[in-house]
Amino acid sequence: MDFEHLPHPAPVPGETRQQAIADPGFGKLFTDHMVVVDYDADEGGWHKATLGPREPIALDPAASVLHYAQEIFEGMKAYKQDDGALALFRPEQNARRFNASARRMAMPELPEDVFLDAIRQLVTKDREWVPTVDGGALYLRPFMFATEAFLGVRPARQYTFVVIASPVGAYFKGGAKPVKIWVSRNYTRAAPGGTGAAKTGGNYAASLVPQAEGIENGCDQVVFLDAVDKKWIEELGGMNLFFVMDDGSVVTPPLTGTILPGITRDSLVTLLRDEGLTVREEPYSIDQWRADATTGKLLETMACGTAAVVTPVGTVLGPDGEFTIGSGGTGQMTTKIREKLLGIQNGSVEDRHGWVQAI
Numbered sequence: 001m002d003f004e005h006l007p008h009p010a011p012v013p014g015e016t017r018q019q020a021i022a023d024p025g026f027g028k029l030f031t032d033h034m035v036v037v038d039y040d041a042d043e044g045g046w047h048k049a050t051l052g053p054r055e056p057i058a059l060d061p062a063a064s065v066l067h068y069a070q071e072i073f074e075g076m077k078a079y080k081q082d083d084g085a086l087a088l089f090r091p092e093q094n095a096r097r098f099n100a101s102a103r104r105m106a107m108p109e110l111p112e113d114v115f116l117d118a119i120r121q122l123v124t125k126d127r128e129w130v131p132t133v134d135g136g137a138l139y140l141r142p143f144m145f146a147t148e149a150f151l152g153v154r155p156a157r158q159y160t161f162v163v164i165a166s167p168v169g170a171y172f173k174g175g176a177k178p179v180k181i182w183v184s185r186n187y188t189r190a191a192p193g194g195t196g197a198a199k200t201g202g203n204y205a206a207s208l209v210p211q212a213e214g215i216e217n218g219c220d221q222v223v224f225l226d227a228v229d230k231k232w233i234e235e236l237g238g239m240n241l242f243f244v245m246d247d248g249s250v251v252t253p254p255l256t257g258t259i260l261p262g263i264t265r266d267s268l269v270t271l272l273r274d275e276g277l278t279v280r281e282e283p284y285s286i287d288q289w290r291a292d293a294t295t296g297k298l299l300e301t302m303a304c305g306t307a308a309v310v311t312p313v314g315t316v317l318g319p320d321g322e323f324t325i326g327s328g329g330t331g332q333m334t335t336k337i338r339e340k341l342l343g344i345q346n347g348s349v350e351d352r353h354g355w356v357q358a359i
């Protein structure tokens with residue numbers, strides 16, 4: 001598919017851009033351009049791909065995304081390598097997961113090469129926007145939504161795929177500082193047969209009230225338990241979890257359909273095995289978590305995702321009160337794995353698994 005390049009009448013001046021990306025924060029600053037590709041089931045599917053100025057999108061008030069939430073997204077980063085080149089991390093995994101989400105939400109799949117081409121073209125166009133601050137990257141947000149003006153309930157026949165880019169620094173202020181986790185008792189994130197494994201906006205909408213409850217209780221993030229037994233640890237609102245034991249084993253909850261299959265999660269399973277650890281994908285309960293933290297069998301807990309990379313969990317506030325993981329600080333394995341992953345992404349550590357792709 002050919003992307004038509006539309007001229008930008010007024011890109012941000014270089015000096016203003018430099019100032020902005022020196023302290024980008026997370027998700028509030030955006031580049032000059034965006035990619036848009038339209039889909040119409042009655043016009044042969046995907047057509048009309050453009051790379052043009054970033055601008056508001058006109059939608060019919062009856063567009064079905066506004067009523068029935070047919071929407072999916074991805075989150076990935078372009079990294080500046082130590083030699084100045086730009087690279088993506090396992091982008092084909094994002095393309096594949098995007099289509100898995102599309103299938104679950106009854107949306108059309110986007111050919112993987114169109115997804116990847118869109119990402120590469122946008123990053124190349126806005127390459128001057130990649131921050132050089134430590135831990136900085138260009139966060140990429142591909143998303144798709146239903147645009148058909150129709151209030152009946154059925155899959156829409158028209159969609160738009162968009163990619164925008166946001167220069168970012170560290171996700172949590174303070175970098176890899178340990179976070180405090182709230183165990184949600186009143187709310188669940190995903191049920192068997194639901195949409196927990198799809199990266200769709202509705203899952204996030206449903207997580208906002210429990211997240212607010214966590215913040216009211218002095219926590220940074222929420223951990224969700226399974227919806228059936230209300231005891232198995234699933235994941236945070238946007239990050240997967242790993243539990244590091246004192247016998248050289250690591251436990252992470254299995255992908256049973258209620259957990260989002262993180263690409264960082266998958267990468268950590270490999271990196272932890274490279275370190276000689278035994279990784280077990282098996283259910284782990286909130287009671288076991290507390291017991292293992294108390295006896296010292298559990299050394300560390302880490303949360304992981306593209307946005308925050310690898311973040312230590314320091315304290316947990318559960319139904320039976322608070323407990324601390326290890327010393328409450330950042331554990332050795334968390335530090336090691338975080339540095340290894342960041343090193344692979346910025347080119348300073350050997351990429352043994354062929355994960356990094358130059359742009």
Ligand SMILES: *Cc1c(COP(=O)(O)O)cnc(C)c1O
Pocket residue numbers: 075199235236237238239240260261262263264265304305306307
């Ligand atoms: C995106 C996401 C993750 C992390 O996935 P990565 O591919 O590692 O960024 C974890 N949980 C949820 C709910 C997510 O939406």
